[in-house]
Amino acid sequence: MTKRSTHRTTTAPAPVLGPRALGRATLDRQLLLRRSALSARDAVEHLVGLQAQNVKPPYYALAARLDGFVPEDLSRLMADRTVGRVVTLRSTIHTHTADDCLTLRPLAQPARDRELNSFRNGLTGVDLDELAALARDLVEAEPRTMAQLREALSARWPHADARALAVAARCRLPLVQVTPRGLWGHSGQVALTTAEHWLGRPAGSFPDPAPDAVVLRYLAAFGPASVRDMQTWAGLTRLGAAFERLRPRLVTFRDADGVELFDLPDAPRPDPDTPAPPRFLPEFDNLLLSHADRTRVVPPQYRGRNWRGNQAHRVLLVDGFLAGLWKLDGEALVIEPFGPLTGAQREEVVQEGSLMLETMHAGESYDIRFGTVVRG
Structure with missing residues (x-):
């Protein structure tokens, strides 16, 4: 009598990516870890x-x-x-x-x-x-x-x-x-x-896009991400079927809460300790609007601090995370951090602010000053 094998193939659990790892991956794809030549x-x-x-x-x-x-x-x-x-x-x-x-x-x-x-x-x-x-x-x-x-x-x-x-x-x-x-x-x-x-394009000259193709583009720019993340970005529902069709072509992870995340196999996922320079982002920047769970960029204690009613504020990133607000007030760039910055961080923020002003307001003269710390 032949014994039936009791061996079962087990699937290794999906790797877990914490907020910092997810943030670095998304910053890289958002062209915010280093400026791009695109x-x-x-x-x-x-x-x-x-x-x-x-x-x-x-x-x-x-x-x-x-x-x-x-x-x-x-x-x-x-x-x-x-x-x-x-x-x-x-x-x-x-x-x-x-x-x-x-x-x-x-x-x-x-x-x-x-x-x-x-x-x-x-x-x-x-x-x-x-x-x-x-x-x-x-x-x-x-x-x-x-x-x-x-x-x-x-x-x-x-x-x-x-x-x-x-x-x-x-x-x-x-x-x-x-x-x-x-x-x-x-x-x-x-x-x-x-x-x-x-x-200058004839009506109907472009076919409706297949959701699958847009899923791949979304992951290339915002991944790793959950189905709910993409639905938040698109303002749509019922996109799960597209992710399931694509599952054989994708890799999966879990976030710290166990939510399944999808990604492109060859997409960049930098080390969580990769340096992230300060960045001055405008109101309504895609980085802060394109995920259901925004802890990869927005620390829990600062949730909602970049909004008032339905109006978004201009935001400052430090070490890859939301760290304050900024505004142009008369002839000054006013930076309002949510918490204390180290001396090195303040110096980097000033350098980035100077570059932003030279880029966007060439020929104009602005002072750079730090305003009152905005408590989260």
Whole structure:
């Protein structure tokens, strides 16, 4: 009688990555461990866009990441329509490459549909397909402000809610903000046209992106990460199936709380003790918005310190973690740390602040001073 083997193959537990290890990995991919030689256009693509509901943050974001960057580098891309400003991830305005304007916008459509659902009561009797066609004709004839859209659409549907009509157009169409809005050193109100018209691409010329491809891009820029992390970044739900399809191509880890994290096998995961220089980041920087669990960058005691209401503050990173706020106050760069800094850290922060000012405000004179410590 043959004995049945009792041997069972066991799978080794996934390695655990603590906040510091996760932070160093993400900082590396975010081009924040050392400044990159990438062009502004390639950096925008690699980072899968830059959040941009305000005009200046994308410029400061690249200044913290790229070697030799000057604001005109991004402004020139905006002017020649190599990049554009469009509502995509998290239903917020992002600066994307022209290709990503046309491919990521359809991916984010479920979030726009949810936004539109909250305005349905004001759209009774409105054919949304007809509205989208009319709005497209209007903004492609000439860029329109939201007020102009409200007025024109209300002429067709006088009994509907005017604001709901304009929101419906914005939700149904990939509308970009045209220049001079978004150019460095210029001002301009928000005027909209379709991405296809502004970027010179025929409607429907780009297929909807496969979620799997976007998962891989997200991990390359923000990993290691959980399914929930990516859903937070994208403002979407039900992305778990894409991670499962990709599982054979990925490696997995666990965070300190046991949450499963996915990553690209060959992506950089530096030693947790790798030095991380200070960085001055703008409000709404992607680094602080793209994970459900942000302890890789935000120490628990400082959670929420970079926000007030729905407004984000400009933040200072020291040793790879949120360590304070900064602002330009008149002719001074004011740095407000959350806690004491060592003498060496203060010196490094001043050097980085000087570089930021030389990059972003060449020819202007600013003092650098430390304000009152902001207690967490």
